Structures are given as C-alpha cells and as structure tokens.
Amino acid sequence: MGPLPRTLELFYDVLSPYSWLAFEVLCRYKNIWNVSLQLRPTLIAGIMKDSGNQPPALLPRKALYVKNDVRLLGQYLQVPIHLPKDFFFVIFEKGSLTAMRFLTIVKLEHPELLEKVSRELWMRVWSRDEDITEPQSILAAAEKAGMSTGRARELLERVSTPQVKNQLKETTDAACKYGERKGGS
Template identity: 50%
Template sequence: MLQVLCRYQHIWNIDLHFCPAFLGGIMQATGNKPPAMLPKRAEYMLKDIKRMAKYYQVPVRISEDDFPRILGTSSLGAMRFITAIDMTEPRFLEPLSREFWIRFWSQREDISQPENILAVAGQAGLSPELAQKLLEMISSPAVKNRLKETTEKAIKYGAFGMPAVVAHFNGEPHLFFGSDRLELLGSVIGEKWLGPVPSVPSPKM
C-alpha cells in the first residue's frame, strides 16, 4: 500500500502524511495475532503476497523461510528513528519510510540493527551527522512518548494491524486496512482508480 499510495498522491491530489506507529503495540492493545502464526493462513499469504507483488509491481521478496524473520524482527527502533525525523526534518519522512520498506521487504535486511538504520538513512538522503543525531534520539523520552501517542491515535481510529490508512474526507475519518483497499479508498474520496501503476497526467497548457 505504501509504495502504490505514493504513486497516487499527486494524481488524486491528496495530502499524504506518513505517521509512524508501533505495530507490536497495536497488536497487543487490540488482541490481534500475526496471521502467519496460523499454518494454513501463512501458506495462503505466501502465495497471495507474491501475486500482489506482481500485480502492484513492488519488489517484495518472500519465502517460507522469511516468516520467522518477519515475526522475529522488531520494528521499534526503526519506528522511533522515523518518529525522530518526523519531529526534526519531516521532509525526509517519505523517502526514509520507503527506504525502510525496501530494506525489509525487498533486501531482507534486519532493520532493527543500528548499522542498518544508518545505511537506510544515508540511502534516503540524510547526512551522516543528521543520521547519527537521530539514532541517539531514539532512546529519548520525547521520541518514545511521541511514538506512543501516534500509536494510541492509530488505535483510536480503529487500527488493529498494518498497513492502515486513515482518510479524512468531508469532515470524517475513514479507516482502510490492508494493501488491497486503494480502489475502495478512491471510491470513498471521489477519485478514480487507474490501476496499480497509473500514468501521471500531462500538465494542462
């Protein structure tokens, strides 16, 4: 959803804001369980993720061996790092979020490790000095509290897992869960779904 929604932000003329939230906290608060913990559902998910990766043209690489990695890798450090950038240099929020996605889902890297977090930051365009400063910030009470607040906010909107999108339209928030809800999102906000890889319209003369 993240990668495809970025393709649509200018076509639909939406104000897209990335809001970091801790998935583990959401799952615990709502009593949800990772779907891959159910053998049959994990078997289906493996096939479905591959189908969706092909349809949406996103570079997801996944196999049965990846489920322990996915379930066993904490995203807390990465989410705190993204929170720190949101608090200090929000212009890097989108490229940083997308680069974390690529590292985890395409390159299968452990994004919980400090050296990998710094590598992600560099690829997203952050200077080594800024990246190091942000890495030091992730243990600060300010960043921890901010991430806790955004996680609680997501839960109040009804989130029980990720990916989750909240669309504010006509004065109302609309929660969409899952990577296959973009067509429905477009319908609710009065925009047309143009497929997984839409053509950017030429500017009017």
C-alpha cells in the same frame, strides 16, 4: 482552481508488507487522487496487542495465504517485495522498534525525508532481506535516502529519548482509536 486535497493518514510499520504496498500506491497516486498524505509511523505490535489480533503468520492457513497474496500484489503493483528467508526470526524476534522510533524522529525533525527513509527501510527488509534493527542498518537506509551521516547518527542517538518513545506510543494509540466504534452500533 480545483478542490482542496483531502487528508489521508497512513499509519504504518515497516514490518508490515501490506503497509508497504499501501504506502507505495498512495505515494504513487497522491497527486492524481488529490490527497494530502500524512505518514504516521506506528508500531504494529501495539496495534495487534490492543486489538487482541494475532499476526497472520501465526495462523497456518493465513500464513500460506499471505505468502502468496503478498507475492501477487507485489507483482501487480510493481513493488519489489520478497519475504525474508527467515521470516519468523525477522518478524517475531528482531521486530521493528528501533526502526520505527527512528522514523518517528525523522518525522519530527526532517519530515521531508520521511517517505524516502521509510521506503529504504522497507527495501532492506522486504526486498533485499537485510537487517533493519542494528544501528548500521538504519544509518545505511537513512544515508541512501539522502540524509547526511552525521545527522542520521545524531537522530539515531536520540531514538530512546522520552520524547520519541512518547510520540510513537501516541501515534500507535491514535491508530488504535480508529478501530473504536462510534455511535454504539
């Protein structure tokens, strides 16, 4: 019997192409690397706000770099990633709040489907340039991931409940706390 797997937490938002790349690599190699992967849906906007960081797309030189970097990494890692045609509208106007709330409730009630539903949402926004904010879009992703239509509708109706909102906020806060320095140096 080998060593017990190490736990690795992935805090992610389907609005982040880099999160998708990390997600796919970790899912692909978790067994080989003997990792127990804990998927943690999080709001990247909350992390940006907490850190005082600006999204790379708002900084012209970083935006150019990210565009090329994401394309090359997608090719190298064999992830079918393509920037949405109206990148700024998708990222800054539409966002991912409802999608991330939906993933939060999926994690709470159907953790066995979290990986598949997450991947389908990433495929919609980053591979097929499709919506992830409208109820029908989220339902389509859930159904493609293997969730029944009735169950997906039931979960979607509960994305604005205090339980789901609080859980997403707690997870985002936990991600932010990883950035705090320990030991005072």
